Amino acid sequence: MTDSTSLRIAILVYEACTGSQVFGITDVLRIGMDLGLDIKARKGPAFDIELIGLAGKSIKIAGGISVGIKRPAGKYDLLIVPGLEINRHVDWDKRLASLSRELAFIKKTFAAGTAVASACVGAFLLGEAGLLNGRKSTTAWLFAPELARRYPATRLQADAVFLEDGAVMTTGAVSSSFDLAIQLVKRTLGAEVATATARVALLSNQRASQSPFVDSALMERGLPAFSQQLQLWFSERLADEYDLNRLALTFHISPSTLLRRIKVETGQSPLDMLQLARVEKAKQLLSNTTWSIARITAEVGYSDVSSFSRLFTRLVGETPARYRRR
Template structure:
């Protein structure tokens, strides 16, 4: 039987939940694979390692005993770390020089590397993200893109695999990574059965349904930020480009050009963004009917708004309300 060896790198301040989530779900999968009565194709062998080979103080001040790496592995997983919304990433990463060198060296000898959540910052610091499509927790995606401009950051993705580098979304994406590995090596049937046994979603394609815009710092340049705020105060009004332009004492063409240059979007797209954000707030935080909410954000056609909402959020307004209320 083939063995697939995985090492999870424990380091000071890492999130133990992400370490153990992977170990536990792979263990469930192994049991399910054995119970299906088929010849087992592969066995996962997982070790939690620490470079010092002794106790590591992880997030929350807990002590985790972890040995040094023994032999070669087929995959190195780097969990995320305890962090804050306004994080000084240089200061946060500076004490992890030894871990960064280990990640860099491990990858250089041909070992694939995966990260969970903000573990992507360690991969970026080690130089593994350059030119790759990557993701991380939506709350820190802008930070990742700013710090590693050579990376192509997709803030919506749950999991992205680009060559020998895999990155995942926020904390619970440790489960998505586990199911991805199970499906890859044990098959879709085992992955689906494992998800059912562990009460996990079998497949999540996007972080968009989980984004809370109230937690995000303003991302737009000054002019476009002002335009978005103007829209937010007039969401129910009919869109008229010339009227908007007059409010800012410029022509419609200048308005279009300036917003496009700053954001890559049109003024109408900014308005649609604002309408979807407000609809999400009302769906999860009010008792208003869906029809009233649609009207409050400037739509008269429920089907048109549902299409827009689903495209931006990844699920229908009704499903979003059921999940968030």
């Protein structure tokens, strides 16, 4: 029997969804509940967690593993949508079309007043259901450009680990489902229990950015051809001053068309792309050379170390010196 104050959470289990997110979130919440009983002296669990699905009593998730599920029943406080098993060459139209029942359920549940959270590329299901329109969102950094292309009405923040906009929450790549769980523990049981939960589970409760983990080579291979050309052009001219008109002239299009096309393909501006390219080069030099930060700053086109350090910290989530040490 749960407390009347328990948060009723449903995790939507569907074909080929990612088990680590389904069970990882559940496990962290259960650790939080156990610690909450001690630290907060609760008399009952803080979360009532159900694995729900829309077909039968079991379903095969990623890896062909069968998981027992319940049919949805009653009103939930929160619906969590895990990510799904995909690769960079996935046919999103076909994959999402196969989840039409789940998409309709997400949309209906949200309209009925239930908050909705996605883990990793579960954000694509939220986008397809229309929940990201006009809202901030994030997803796995590798698939962020595709999310921006498919759902241009969302305000994508590709580097974020966890975002909340109204009753919609989204998270970054695979392990950020743990960040979602820690956030739920924090708001339900308090910061002390959340910190203890993170320590017991060997998790960080302060991750703010995916940027330290981004592999620019993987990102570039996943971009449309035009954006790849622009990325290559920038990589060969990192020290050049940014000039939108010159850039547009080089690619034989107008500045407005260039801005619009890059926004559609990547969710960024050309200047964003250049800044990221400069920071990625700096990351390589910090890791692979003993050059001073001043020399690295000049190498990637900046004359002021402080200004570049602020940019680096904003995009990476830590200073150049700390990145080098780590």
